[in-house]
Amino acid sequence: xxxQRNMNPQRCPMPVQDPMVRRRNxxxxxxGYTYEMAVEEARRCLNCPNKPCTTACPVSINIPAFIExxxxxxxxxxxxxxxxxxxxPAVCGRVCPQxxxxxxxxxxxxxxxxxxxxxxxxxxxxxxxxHSTEQPDQPAPNGxxxxxxxxxPSGLTAAGDLxxxxxxxxxxxxxHVAGGVLVYGIPEFRLPxxxxxxxxxxxxxxxxxIETNMVIGKILTVDELFEMGNEAVYIGSxxxxxxxxxxxxxxxxxxxxANEYLTRINLMKAYQKGSKTPIKHSxxxxxxxxxxxxxxxxxxxxxxxxxxxxxxxxxxxEELPARKEEVEHAQEEGVIFRTLSNPVEVIGDEKxxxxxxxxxxxxxxxxxESGRRSPIVKPNSEFVLDVDxxxxxxxxxxxxxxxxxxxxxxxxxxxxxxxxxESGLTSRExxxxxxxxxxxxxxxxxxxxxxxxxxxxxxxxxxxxx
Amino acid sequence: MYRIVRKKAxxxxxxxxxxxxxxxxxxxxxGQFIIFRAKEDSERVPLTIADFDRDKGTVTIIYQIVxxxxxxxxxxxxxxxxxxxxxPLGRPSETEGLxxxxxxxxxxxxxxxYxxxxxxxxxxxxxxxxxxxxxxDLVILEEAFRTVSRELRxxxxxxxxxxxxxxxxxxxxxxxxGNQYDEVIAIGPVVMMKFVCQLTKQYGIKTxxxxxxxxxxxxxxxxxxxxxxxxETKFACVDGPDFDGHxxxxxxxxxxxxxxxxxxxxxxxxxxxLLNKEG
Numbered sequence: 001x002x003x004q005r006n007m008n009p010q011r012c013p014m015p016v017q018d019p020m021v022r023r024r025n026x027x028x029x030x031x032g033y034t035y036e037m038a039v040e041e042a043r044r045c046l047n048c049p050n051k052p053c054t055t056a057c058p059v060s061i062n063i064p065a066f067i068e069x070x071x072x073x074x075x076x077x078x079x080x081x082x083x084x085x086x087x088x089p090a091v092c093g094r095v096c097p098q099x100x101x102x103x104x105x106x107x108x109x110x111x112x113x114x115x116x117x118x119x120x121x122x123x124x125x126x127x128x129x130x131h132s133t134e135q136p137d138q139p140a141p142n143g144x145x146x147x148x149x150x151x152x153p154s155g156l157t158a159a160g161d162l163x164x165x166x167x168x169x170x171x172x173x174x175x176h177v178a179g180g181v182l183v184y185g186i187p188e189f190r191l192p193x194x195x196x197x198x199x200x201x202x203x204x205x206x207x208x209x210i211e212t213n214m215v216i217g218k219i220l221t222v223d224e225l226f227e228m229g230n231e232a233v234y235i236g237s238x239x240x241x242x243x244x245x246x247x248x249x250x251x252x253x254x255x256x257x258a259n260e261y262l263t264r265i266n267l268m269k270a271y272q273k274g275s276k277t278p279i280k281h282s283x284x285x286x287x288x289x290x291x292x293x294x295x296x297x298x299x300x301x302x303x304x305x306x307x308x309x310x311x312x313x314x315x316x317x318e319e320l321p322a323r324k325e326e327v328e329h330a331q332e333e334g335v336i337f338r339t340l341s342n343p344v345e346v347i348g349d350e351k352x353x354x355x356x357x358x359x360x361x362x363x364x365x366x367x368x369e370s371g372r373r374s375p376i377v378k379p380n381s382e383f384v385l386d387v388d389x390x391x392x393x394x395x396x397x398x399x400x401x402x403x404x405x406x407x408x409x410x411x412x413x414x415x416x417x418x419x420x421x422e423s424g425l426t427s428r429e430x431x432x433x434x435x436x437x438x439x440x441x442x443x444x445x446x447x448x449x450x451x452x453x454x455x456x457x458x459x460x461x462x463x464x465x466x
Numbered sequence: 467m468y469r470i471v472r473k474k475a476x477x478x479x480x481x482x483x484x485x486x487x488x489x490x491x492x493x494x495x496x497g498q499f500i501i502f503r504a505k506e507d508s509e510r511v512p513l514t515i516a517d518f519d520r521d522k523g524t525v526t527i528i529y530q531i532v533x534x535x536x537x538x539x540x541x542x543x544x545x546x547x548x549x550x551x552x553x554p555l556g557r558p559s560e561t562e563g564l565x566x567x568x569x570x571x572x573x574x575x576x577x578x579x580y581x582x583x584x585x586x587x588x589x590x591x592x593x594x595x596x597x598x599x600x601x602x603d604l605v606i607l608e609e610a611f612r613t614v615s616r617e618l619r620x621x622x623x624x625x626x627x628x629x630x631x632x633x634x635x636x637x638x639x640x641x642x643x644g645n646q647y648d649e650v651i652a653i654g655p656v657v658m659m660k661f662v663c664q665l666t667k668q669y670g671i672k673t674x675x676x677x678x679x680x681x682x683x684x685x686x687x688x689x690x691x692x693x694x695x696x697x698e699t700k701f702a703c704v705d706g707p708d709f710d711g712h713x714x715x716x717x718x719x720x721x722x723x724x725x726x727x728x729x730x731x732x733x734x735x736x737x738x739x740l741l742n743k744e745g
Contacts, residue, residue: 241689250693268510
């Protein structure tokens, strides 16, 4: 039965919490489509036979097919199509940069707005979670064991795919809860932890085992994982050590890495009333950096009660690496963007607390290797921001724990694990890697894509061994 | 998991717990640490490993009650289990090639200094130990140190036990008596390690200190435990916790250590009130 196409050039807007209200709470910002909105938006999809959107999806979800099911109000059917390709749809629907992936290729985007694929994915996953009572099938065991290091998006995806093929999968997680950056990094208002927990429960239901408090490289090495009967190991250990700028004053009280600040708030739950987690109750905060992590830190600081929060970024608004939606949300919530500014010194008071941030103004010169115009210091442009907290969100460098305890594992000069392109195979037989441990800090969906590709490669490798 | 098989008070504020953690016990070396969470909603707290028994599969920690988290830990009894226990983290202390070492422990830091003294002694290294406490009631591990040390000097601030004075006084005496140390290992309050290093610098004796800064994950992710060592930023959890004491910026470490002092004392009061009510 054909459905009536919706030829509105505009997508159905996402209901959101009012900015002036949400800037002081940790509840989810985007409220999600209603059933009617989802169906209406789904009917904007032209169901293109060549699926340009799918080719731009790192995990190759059959996007037109699932949207067609939504248009026909078959939500469970839509979920089953997504679930074939993605282990974490409720997460991806919320945090993927769809505007740079699937939605950027949407034919409707040529004359108007693209179909809101991410919002539909989120709706389908949420609808399934709220309405489905079906227990997922336990796949028949194939008698082979695989170990996965890290219960973040990459490891969870690889685990899900391998478990569905019948592998006995154990994930070793360093922290006390599974989820990786989904629980320690991305804040509640962007990704409620209940949703992450449910997605992880789904994996457990198909037989994935998760052992927390296991720092691989310390308590067990990769070689010991093989000795324990695992036939392949996937390293999805994440990015690692936060970078600092090496400017004077970074050790003052009130200087945080974004990782520490967000971990205290998210993982250690400082956002909840009565939490035992110590955190500075800041009045004026500067967040240095322009990526999604910087936006998360700035918006979290606002919600923790700060009076004034600034993003300090050395290039211009156009160059901000964060998702456009995150930047807009931050602006609506009152975050100040001090672009073309670069810190040169953190100033402290007599008690060793941060009391200011000395910056210089920048201007943009010629494009550098990355294609972005490189910032140059304007002479005599020093100014001081009045802040009591500074949060560094300028990236991470790879964690040494696994590379230093795994003989024969090749890393590049930055310390990232070297892999053989798509498959994620490392220099060690049977050892695969993906996500930030390979690429350096990137996105959730790229990490998931790598986990997916590696699961496929591991399956092919182990089949060839039989 | 993580069951407490033995708990013993060593002095009014310091207790020992031996905890079932076979995989950690199998790998642990002196100088490494664990992170524990006493209960479901507790903080993650790092503690250096005080001892381990590979056969029994246990790891021993010795803790001083300083804030809400250690008070919470102290409410657990033999047979109870800790919520989380992660390790062994950090790099083991380097012991290779050492022939004669002075081990200096201050207060609860003696709990970490002892396993190191024991290991050095078992490797045939000559160990002189200096342990210092505020007063007689707080003295711990004296006998343990005596069995692994050629020479043991016990110091108290108020002279109520051993010799009145600071650990630096005893260490300087040992040096002046003509003892030639390959290395001094100092473990205790930051201020003590700072003054030990000032002294050993004068005599040109390499000195290793064990730093225990604020940290969350203990694997290099949060960066909260950063220190300045020789002008470079180092993370105690992955680069340490042992560092060349002559290169550590102790004043900065002391400042950073006070970041949440107000929070800690509030937490302690809150816990005390809770305990009083329960009592």
